Structures are given as C-alpha cells and as structure tokens.
Amino acid sequence: MIPRGLTGRIVLAFVGLGVALLIAVSASLFLVLRDAHQAETKSSLGNQVVLIQAAVFLHQPAGVGQAQIQQAISDYSGPIVADGGYIIILGPKGATRFVVGNPSSMDVPAAPTGSAPTRVDTFKTADGKQYIYIEPNTSGTRGFTLYVAVPDRSAQRALSDLSRALVIVVIVLLLVGVPIAWLLSRSMTGPMRRLAQAASDLPTRSGESAPLPVEGPTEVRALTERFNAMARELAATRHEETQMLANLRHDLRTPLTSIAGFAEAIADGTASGDRATAAARTIAEEAQRLERLVGELGVVERLREGPAALRPEELDATALLEDAAARFEVRAAAQGVKFEVSGAAPGEPELAFTGDRLAAERILQNLVVNALSVLPKGGHVWLRATRLQLPGRPLRISMSVTDDGPGFPPGTIEKVFERFYRANPSRSGGGSGLGLAIVRELARAHGGEAWAENVAPHGARVSVLLPIVPLIPLEASEAAAVDE
DSSP: OOOSSHHHHHHHHHHHHHHHHHHHHHHHHHHHHHHHHHHHHHHHHHHHHHHHIIIIIISSOTTOOHHHHHHHHHHHOHHHHHTTOEEEEEOTTSOEEEEEEOOSOOOOOOOOSSSOOOEEEEEEOTTSOEEEEEEOOGGGTTTOEEEEEEEOOHHHHHHHHHHHHHHHHHHHHHHHHHHHHHHHHHHHHHHHHHHHHHHHHGGGOOSOOOOOOOOSSHHHHHHHHHHHHHHHHHHHHHHHHHHHHHHHHHHHHHHHHHHHHHHHHHHTTSSOTHHHHHHHHHHHHHHHHHHHHHHHHHHHHHHTTGGGGOOEEEEEHHHHHHHHHHHTHHHHHHHTOEEEEEOSOTTSOOOEEEEEHHHHHHHHHHHHHHHHTTOOTTOEEEEEEEEEOOTTSOOEEEEEEEEOSSOOOTTOTTGGGSTTOOSOHHHHTTOOSOHHHHHHHHHHHTTOEEEEEEOSSSOEEEEEEEESSOOOOHHHHHHHHHHO
C-alpha cells in the first residue's frame, strides 16, 4: 500500500530503488563470482589431471597391469577424492574398468564427436548433481578413457562471497541513502508544511503578513511564489473591502439620516405646507442618490464577470453623446450649465463602433455626472467624439467629456480611477467614488483605456478610447448571445 505522506513515499521510493539496485548488483556479482570460481576449479582440476596422466601413463613401464594403474591413480587422486570427486576409467572398447572415489552416479558425458582434444566442461548426473569434469585425450592415456570429475561448488562459493559483499553494500546504502532520503523529504515537506499552515491561517489573517521564503525544488518554489502572490492579492482585496465598507457606511449614513429626519418631521407635523413639500423633495433626492449608489455597485458586480458580461452591438458615438446630453439637460439647466456636443458633422461618415450599449451609456453617464458635480452656475461641458489613430495601433473611437471646473488636484490624476478614491470633495460631489473606476473598467473590458487630464486655463477632461471592434473573446460574445 502506498503511504499517504510525502516522506513515506520518498522513503518507499528509495527502498524500492535500493532493493532493485541490490538485485541488479547481486545478480551481476553472482555471475562474475560463479564464473571465477568455476574457472579456478577447472584450472586446479586440470593441473591434477596432468599430474595423474604424467605419473600413471607416461612414467609407468609398458605392460603394467590394471591393478598397478588403479593403485597409481589412487595414489595421485587423493585431493580429488577428498573434494568429493571421482575418476572413472573406461577401456578402449568403452567398458568400465575401475572407479576411484564414490560417484553419486555412474553417468558419464556423451562421447565427443570426432577427434576432440582434452575436454573441460560441466554436466549433471542422473541424481541432479552438478560436476566439473575433464576428459583428457586418449592419446596420452594408452587408449584408456579417463573421466575426472569434482562437484561444481562455484555457485555456493559465489553466494558465500556475495553475502559478505552484500553486507557492505547494504551498509553503504543505509549510510548514504537514508540521509539523502531524509534531506530530500525535508526539502519538500518543510516548505509544503509552511504552505499548509499559511493557507489555514489565511481566513483569520488580518492585513498583509511576511511572504513565505522561496526555497525547495523548482516546483515547490513556483507554488510558494504563487501562494505569496495570492496572499498579497487577498490582503489588497481585504483592504479594499474594508475601505469599501467604510465608504458605504459613510455614503449610506448621510442620505438615510436625511430621509429619516425629514420623514419624521412630516410624520409628526413639524414640516407642513411648503416645508413638507421641500422635505418630500429632499427625501426623493436622497432616495435617488441611494438608487445611484446601488446601481454603481451592480455595475461593479457585473464587471467581475469580465468580457462575458458584455453584449456587443453596432453603436454610433455621436448618437450616444447626444443621448447623454439630452438625459441630463434638465439637471444642467437647473445648474445653469451648458452642453456642447461635437461628433460627426452632417454628411460625414458615422463614428460607428461595436460595443455594449449599456456599458457605453454608463461610461458617458458617469463622466457627465462627474463634470456636473463640480461645475458652478454658468459652467460648460463639452462632449466630443472622434476617430483616433495611434502609431502602430488600429483605428479607434475617442469619446471625451471636458468641463471648465476646478480640475483635478495635483498628483491625483492616476488615483481618480481607483475605487472609492475621493481626493477632493469638490470633484466628488457627494458621490460614491466609484464613477471613474467603473469608467476605466468598462473601457478595459472592451479592450480600450480611459485617462484623465487637466486643461488650461482651468478644468478637466476624461477621455475613453475604444476599439472599433472590441477585443472580446468569441466564446464570451456567444455566451452573452445565449443568455439573451
């Protein structure tokens, strides 16, 4: 069964590798040692056979009897017999003349084909015992066939030598493999444990903590780096959520206080007549303010879906500007603000592009509201649309809203697109601080961009640059079409 822990699996892998290595080394050493012992036995037996052949058949006088030959062989075959070997003498016609020693079987190897020289080989007898034998050429044995055999103990000797060598190999593997396995498992399990502990602490962690050290194997380092990035993003998100909740409490408290106060005044009769009418108007205005805040929060929630939330269609930038001006015409007239719309002139091609109508209308609405919130009586708002070709980029549509108000405070132009950022109350107009953040995110969802700038002698301009065809993945637009 595979261990569940990483350390156990690493140890198991090293044990398996060690066992496989031991088997491979043992098999190789066994073959080498067996062959070496077998060669040694053959060499020793060959020397003894040469001695017997010289002493018995070469130095004995001609005509000596069989009993003298047997006695001479017995005198010189002591080491062979002592080793468990034996000698079989066959006559010229193949009949057994006599035997020296105690063979376990009278089997002899098959006769060689042709006139073979001295044979040195191994064979098994009928009872399954392995022997090494030598059959010298009959030319040196007066026509007698001589079989000299000794037990083949090369395998046992090789196993004996191997067992001593394996002890050393096992000790070396333990001394080297165990520390390596421990260090390897620690290099992986240490960072993994820290990751697990840090991940378990994330739900209760407040603020941004120190990042985890990036160490261990490459994969663990990559995982740690991604975890640190995720922890930073989570800390930033929590910080934004904290600010959002604080801003929402502030933005909700003011209109709710006004609504509650005026409603109570109407209910208890404190406000009556014209004062009741003014109180009701204030309640309606504050309710509209709350509705705008809820609407902006809805847009923020929709933006979390990314491009999949967009529903692209053919749009005309000039018509969008004119609709936006008409929508706020009454409010502008009440403030004494004049609108000027500049788009495609009569007879010129339309400033057409593909985009989400609700998103484009929300962009212009937020820009106009942002301008109206800072303008004094008699101010001006210019709404312009044009084609813009940047170097190395495709043709795009630019829509901008310019006012002649106080402009953005120094050092705040980039921050004005952050959610809930309100550097100057004069430009927030009591808003939520989400307006320009929504403008930029909607522009980026189309594959465009938004930026702000101050204009001389005073005033500010916020521009949105949108592609003619939005950079929306095909599957996103198809999904939006299915939703409809």
